[in-house]
Amino acid sequence: MSWIALLLIGVGTVDFAHAILDPLRRIRWVPEAIGAVVVIAFGLLSALFGGDLAAVIVIAGITVLWGFLAHQPQGSADNPRPGLPLALLGGTIFLGILLAPVAGEVAGPVAAWADGAPWAWVEAARPEVVLLAFGGLLVQISTGNVVVQLVLDVAKVANPLDGVDGNNLKGGRLLGPLERLTIFGLGLTGSIAAAGLVVAAKGLIRWPELQSFRGENRGDGEGPSINDVTEYFLVGSFVSWMTSLVTLALVIT
Template identity: 40%
Template sequence: MSALAVFLIAVGIADICRKLSTHRWPGLVAGPLAVIACAASAGLWHRGDIALLVVAAAVSVAWVVLGGASERTGTRHGRALTVFGVGAALMVAFGGWASEVAGPLGRWLPWVGLDEVEPGRALMILAIVLLQLVTANQLVRLILGAVGAVRPAGVPQPSDRLKGGRLLGPMERLLIVGLGLGGQFGAASAVIAAKGIIRFPELNAARKESADSGDSAGSGIDEVTEYFLVGSFASWLIALAGLALTAA
């Protein structure tokens, strides 16, 4: 799974750089640079590693380009999702070409007292943590757009009635992953349940506002509910899939 971990790290870092910069090029170069840094720190320099890492770098660039285009135009969400899915699938399907994680990372873990943590698992945990930040938000947004839960730019959005989603989403996913890694699966389930309880007053207020105004041009309660449910389940699935990968 080392190739998949490097791919997720590259995409995660590229998305963070894209969001933090007003220019396009930092996100485009961050992915390939992250691949090189991971290869150097994890000792992934064999022939099979290089082939997979070249693909990972190329897919990270394509992901940034297509994801950014989808954000700007509000269309063609499926292209970016397909690129991400194909990239991840290739890393898994040809993961046998990748060598075991070693190198400086393998020597650093015992030095800091983490000799019980396998280097490959440590690399995957880093990848999953990065995935929960900007990339997971982007994936959720693309899924919402693909099912029609996001309207074109310039018109009222269902998300306008649910504040803080882009900040609460990463916090929620990181909490689920952290609790899961600590073996506290019951507490992670409580976090999932708590979200519905916390959001219920907002959904109820949106229902009353929609009924009182009768404005069909705005975002109705059905659209807000769809946005909340689809977005929440997509977000939870990303967090739970990440947990599964750390245990693989």
């Protein structure tokens, strides 16, 4: 699973770099270059040489391609083909699972660090699992938001609150990563039931906000309907949860 770990690290790095750099000044190739360099660096630090090194280079290329497909140039319209990056990511992960038996084992400095880490679960886990967990953490931070938006675009579920004053659901960009990190972290510790409580808590917290969009509660009867807002909330939430759970499954299986 070392190849999948590098893929998650690369994709997560690209999306995190976009999240940090895009609000400042978007330079088209910088996040993709950072992601490719990080993939190659982790591949070398994991002592993935020979045939594995060729796979590392391919993964770096896929990381760059993901960045260009999933993130549109500044000033451009919405992604015209949101299904392409999703197909690329899903297909590559599926192929990585099929090729997992031939992927090299993580060794070198990464394995040495995992063996000497002060945390019991890291020391007990195989280096591949530690690398997967690190990639999974990166995915929860930024890639989850990107995947959610791409799925919403594929399903043609637009944000009904765009351009509406007092967008009550805009906090999802921040709450989403926190929620995914919580679910992912609890899952790593074996507390799947506690992760379910996080999901339930989000629904309870958002319920009053969703109810505020009922026609009789809005007074003027204008603006987005509760059906549109609920659809947007549910689709986004389920995709976010699935991103976290699928990543968790890759790590613990």
